[in-house]
Amino acid sequence: MHISLDSALxxxxxxxxxxxxxxxxxxxxxxxxxLRSLTGGDPKVVRVRRDTDGGAGxxxxxxxxxxxxxxxxxxxxxxxxxxxxxETWYDQSGNGKDAVQETAGNQPLIVISGTVLTGLDFDGSTxxxxxxxxxxxxxxGSLSIFSVSVRDATxxxxxxxxxxxxxxxxxxxxxxxxxxxxxxxxxSITVSDSVSGVNRLxxxxxxxxxxxxxxxxxxxxxxxxxxxGDDFSGSHINQIAIGVLRTASPTGYFxxxxxxxxxxxxxxxxxxxxxxxxINSHYSLF
Amino acid sequence: MLYLxxxxxxxxxxRADEEGKELGFDYWIEDNGIGTRWLTYPAETIDYMWALxxxxxxxxxxxxxxxxxxxxxxxxxxxx
Numbered sequence: 604m605h606i607s608l609d610s611a612l613x614x615x616x617x618x619x620x621x622x623x624x625x626x627x628x629x630x631x632x633x634x635x636x637x638l639r640s641l642t643g644g645d646p647k648v649v650r651v652r653r654d655t656d657g658g659a660g661x662x663x664x665x666x667x668x669x670x671x672x673x674x675x676x677x678x679x680x681x682x683x684x685x686x687x688x689x690e691t692w693y694d695q696s697g698n699g700k701d702a703v704q705e706t707a708g709n710q711p712l713i714v715i716s717g718t719v720l721t722g723l724d725f726d727g728s729t730x731x732x733x734x735x736x737x738x739x740x741x742x743x744g745s746l747s748i749f750s751v752s753v754r755d756a757t758x759x760x761x762x763x764x765x766x767x768x769x770x771x772x773x774x775x776x777x778x779x780x781x782x783x784x785x786x787x788x789x790x791s792i793t794v795s796d797s798v799s800g801v802n803r804l805x806x807x808x809x810x811x812x813x814x815x816x817x818x819x820x821x822x823x824x825x826x827x828x829x830x831x832g833d834d835f836s837g838s839h840i841n842q843i844a845i846g847v848l849r850t851a852s853p854t855g856y857f858x859x860x861x862x863x864x865x866x867x868x869x870x871x872x873x874x875x876x877x878x879x880x881x882i883n884s885h886y887s888l889f
Numbered sequence: 890m891l892y893l894x895x896x897x898x899x900x901x902x903x904r905a906d907e908e909g910k911e912l913g914f915d916y917w918i919e920d921n922g923i924g925t926r927w928l929t930y931p932a933e934t935i936d937y938m939w940a941l942x943x944x945x946x947x948x949x950x951x952x953x954x955x956x957x958x959x960x961x962x963x964x965x966x967x968x969x
Contacts, residue, residue, distance in 0.1 A: 650924075690915075690924060
């Protein structure tokens, strides 16, 4: 009994602690993307290409740490009145799953007309902006995703998917009044949770082909037992695509800002409350 | 939008590489495989050709006369 009480108190302290990073609260992420530090240190978070419209330094690129993004160093690099585009969103998990876009025309924005954004801007209505972490291995079995975004129109913030097959993915779609988990491993199913407003902190988890759940803005999850085909295993998933449903026969582009994506190769239901408390204290989403 | 249609993905990427070098993207300057490489990237068409968006490319006369203003993308599994 004493041990249980101590354990419970320890968990409550973790939920309330100030200054503890997301990856300290819920370690062993498969991938973690943000413009803020998720590690507690000052990691490299983003590589930016500046567009000076043919002026000095046009198309130059530079890496920035979390503190350099917030300090104004990023804006200074891009320059007054210019736009800055994300070439790489660095993975803070330590697994090197950096999300990259080598095509200038498909890079999301981080600075618009000299003003830095709080998230990466994906304009799915007029372009095909995406970032992809390629050659990903080990995403199988239970999978959890946290997605933080501000939606302008319906689209997918993140998809654990297959680079050559359009029929394998586990994605989060933000709709007008719902946040949706969309797993597919031969058969496409969806499970949705009602949500109001444009700010979204969505948690999705699948523990097998007949168990998928989604919850938005800290609400209780909605669960489906609909069968999406096979459990994810082996090389079914080989990439993390940000801002799109799939890259093979691409569709489902996101339109809005994406602030943060956390991917776990495990069921993170037990850590969800603590992780979302940390995220919401930073972004004030709900 | 203007597109050039290529019979192979490799040929389309070769043209995209050429434009990326012209624009001085980091991939070509640093020579370390890091950074932006292309302005646009080809997409597969319904008849298994490759369409490259060249709207903002510096085209020669031969290319200008070969552009098309639309193409039909290869449908995905949901579109079958």
